[in-house]
Amino acid sequence: MVRSFANPAYVKLLDIEPWLRRIVPVMVGLFVVALGSVSFMNASATREETLVDAANDIDILAAYATAEFGRLAQDASRAAPSKVLALVPGHVLHDGRFMLVTNESGAVTASLPGGLYTQTTLTDVLGPTQPLTTFADKAGVIAITLGSGAKALATVRNLPAPYGQLAVIQPINLALAGWRQRTTSTLILLGAAGLVLTAISTAYFWQAWRARQADVICDSFRRRLDTALSRGRCGLWDWDIARGTLYWSDSMYEMLGYERSSEFMSFGEVNRLVHPDDGDLFSLADTLASREATTVDHAFRVRAANGDWVWVRARAELVRDGENRDPHLIGIAIDITEQRRMAQETATADMRLRDAIETISEAFVLWDDDNQLVMCNSKFQVLHNLAPEAVQPGTSYETLAAALTPPVVQNRIDTAPDKAGSRSYEAQLPDARWLQINERRTKDGGYVSVGTDITMLKRQEERLLDSERKLTASVADLKRSRQTLEMQAQQLADLAERYLEQKAEAESANRAKSEFLAKMSHELRTPLNAILGFSEVMEAGIFGSLGCDKYTDYCRDIRKSGEYLLGLIADILDMAELEAGRVRMKREPLLADEAVNSAISAISETARSRGLTLTAESLPDTLVHADRRALEKILGHLLSNAVKFTPEGGKVMVRARKIGGSVNIYVEDTGVGIPKDALPKLARPFEWVDMDATKPTDGSGLGLAIARSLAELHGGGLRIRSCEGTGTIVLLHLPLKAPSGFEIASAQVTKH
Structure with missing residues (x-):
């Protein structure tokens, strides 16, 4: 320096x-x-x-x-x-x-x-x-x-x-x-x-x-x-009062977070950093210049580099050196921010403690080691009817005890206290109120006494004694009821065991039914193929004429009946495989329009023969991950039902829409519609709904069930909306990407 x-x-x-x-x-x-x-x-x-x-x-x-x-x-x-x-x-x-x-x-x-x-x-x-x-x-x-x-x-x-x-x-x-x-x-x-x-x-x-x-x-x-100064959070000051310059040590810059730009700071620069509410350096300079003081011990706030206010205590002495005897104020500035904060927190904590003691419901009194009163709350005064002048700090225990009304009854609670000088007892006041008083020694030799009003507890205790007698009688009744409940529980356990056995038998029977249907469908398909093949040969007259046109009609009827029966068997076989869980999807990217066009081509001849208008709205360049055969079968069943229940002159329309990460295919018809009470039964195996009493419904009742199961195996589903006399809309929902096995299993569990 x-x-x-x-x-x-x-x-x-x-x-x-x-x-x-x-x-x-x-x-x-x-x-x-x-x-x-x-x-x-x-x-x-x-x-x-x-x-x-x-x-x-x-x-x-x-x-x-x-x-x-x-x-x-x-x-x-x-x-x-x-x-x-x-x-x-x-x-x-x-x-x-x-x-x-x-x-x-x-x-x-x-x-x-x-x-x-x-x-x-x-x-x-x-x-x-x-x-x-x-x-x-x-x-x-x-x-x-x-x-x-x-x-x-x-x-x-x-x-x-x-x-x-x-x-x-x-x-x-x-x-x-x-x-x-x-x-x-x-x-x-x-x-x-x-x-x-x-x-x-x-x-x-x-x-x-x-x-x-x-x-x-x-x-x-x-x-x-x-x-040393940095560790002590303080810095050196040298204030040349005559020239108006100040020197700060590096620790002072470090304490406030500033960077040293020059060797000295001007008087105005430092004065601008001082909080305006803590005075300024001008008044201090005037005091020193007038020789009214030669030492300084002043606490004030200084703005740090981050904008916070840092409390510092400056202690300095006026020194005159040099040939001109220029005055210099030399000393140190100590960071007292933490001390100020702790003092403020201590004052706040003391205030909060006093507020807490005042607001508690117990009577609180604190004595020092000379048995003189330190403090008490208003609850203590109210319980003992004490005047404010009787509870002034410094009042001796003997003086205060003389003003207290002695209790009518006093019962010791703990006979072996944890600490010497600590005790707890109950006291009944003359006004019939009960207090539980706990006294504990403090570390400085005094003790604290807390009195809790337990009048309600005493009354509750009496009620509890009465309730105990009633409870003893109730326990005997509960024992008898317990025996009855144990007997009933044993009966319920037997019923549950029989239920599980019957459930296992039903599931076994269902599996046997599915296996039987699958086997019988397979066995029936073999002779049907022969019947269909021979009927086609006879109808075509490959090996010669039958000799009568009636025989040709009979062959055509045999072939149609065989094809119908073969379709029923195929549906039964598909349903059995679906219920047995043996159907495996071979998913591949395919165009949605190709599947729709293929299904329409298969049903177009039937629709034309019934005088129906069959249309489709295309959705070009839209790929879905699906099993081609299963998707065509789903659309075939939906279109077959739409054509079957739409009267002559009606319309059947197929629309496809891409929504988010999925494709919705709508099959709409202007048919007879479905009764509202029949909608819950649809899509369940072997369920029929009679649309017209004069025309009994044919078919196996498995088409919608198969379509719904195949849709769910793809991770999608079916929804049906219908109004009698207006028509029906069936929504087929399919994801664009192949779903995970977990998603398919979750969908199946939700369905069941």
Whole structure:
């Protein structure tokens, strides 16, 4: 926090500090290398410049001396070589530079400074440098190796007679003395700069290490402090009253659910979060500014990030620090929402407890460990006729007992109580009311007494005693009745057993009947096939004429009667198989129109012969999952009945409708209709309904029963609506998809 106050940019520096630790050594190294390179290049260039300057100097000096020798060559008194050389300024001979003058034979005759090489020749001094002595001033200034082995710069000039040659020599080693001194100074300066940079870098890294260690310690302390504050649901506040800024710790943001957007918050931002009913920070700032208070202990509500109000208690002290003695309010804010909620719940619970004690029907009184009254309800006052001033909290037991009317009768209920000091007893008051009083010790040493009005229970007890005597007499009567009931139960059990036996015999007889019908139908079908076949052969005259037309009519009647009988047998056989449960459906997707058209084709000739109009409404591209043979048989029976009971000139119509997941096929006729009382009998085996008393009904009475059974095996059903004299409508309901075995079984159980 202090670090943030001192330098807000410090946080940004912390982000780039790792990069600085890497960049600074590289920059220092690059600087030293660059400085060394520049110094080396500068030293090399300076050396070359020094040698060039020395060469120019000796060339100018040689030209000057040659001119002087030429000017004084005619003056014999002034033409001595030593005198000519004396004219050369002495300051030009520095850094070991010297001049030699030879005669025409090449011997050194004079030198400057004097006394140099006067006993030798120029060739011995210059060494084997033939071009220099040969070409003289044309050779210019060249670097040579003297006879002593030293490196030097030299130039030679030819002088007029009686002189020979003039040589100006500059030892390179002495010419570079100043350059070496400057170079040494530069190297010393470079080394000193390197040492200084190394020291600065070392100090920087050492200080950076110390700063990192301090940051680690500071961060560790801050984390621990934030952890402690977070666990304690509190946060730090630092309110700079003069500047109107506040600092919140991370735990404060966490407690309220906000995200830190900046280091400080403005006075207005924080004040807007405070509940308006709990005061504001302006009045608090005025109080602190007027020095009316130096500490703050204030509870108020602050809006959290989720919109809830959080109760906090701020405890802070006014501190003045800095050069300007600016006032700072520093302290902590503790989350007391849970405490406030618990206090409110405690107050509510206490109020509810008092209301509950007041509203209970029993007399309630509570005593403390000093036998002083804590509280009682109005029921206690009413039962004992006590005035309100007699039941004030703190009243002693002796005082209250003196005001109570002693009971007429007092009976102890429990002789061995569960806890010491607990007892229960019954007491009769002078007004004939009975109370059951239960007294129990509390954990703090007091006790609670609850008195229940049991007057009604006592009266009920008396009535119960009287009833008990009557009940004893009734028990004797019940015993006698019980014996009679047991005898009747035994008789009912015998009847039930006989019923089960008879039911089993009936079911066995029904199965035997079905098996008999199935077998007899099969046995009858064989001779009938022969009768039908021979009658057709005889009627067709395949093996010759019968000789009389009457025989042909007889054969036709035999064939028709056989076909009718064969149809009856087929119906009986189908019904027997259905009742025996041996019919298996072979369901497959088929078009509803195909089944309808097939059934209409089979009955159309009969309808035409009876003068009936037979029509059908198509339902194209509608597939049903059904057994083709069974569906055609259902429609055949329905159409056969419609044609049979429709008078000449009537109409029979077949309509199909797709409704939801099923198909409804309606067979409608304009026949004689069915009586209302006969509808329940239809679709039961071997049931006939006489539509016309003058025309007895033929047939087996199995058509509708077979159609209904086959429809239910498909998971559908039949419904019949009819009105006498108007006609009949039979609804065949079939599902589009094949039903499950469970659905078929459920439908059959419902039918039975």
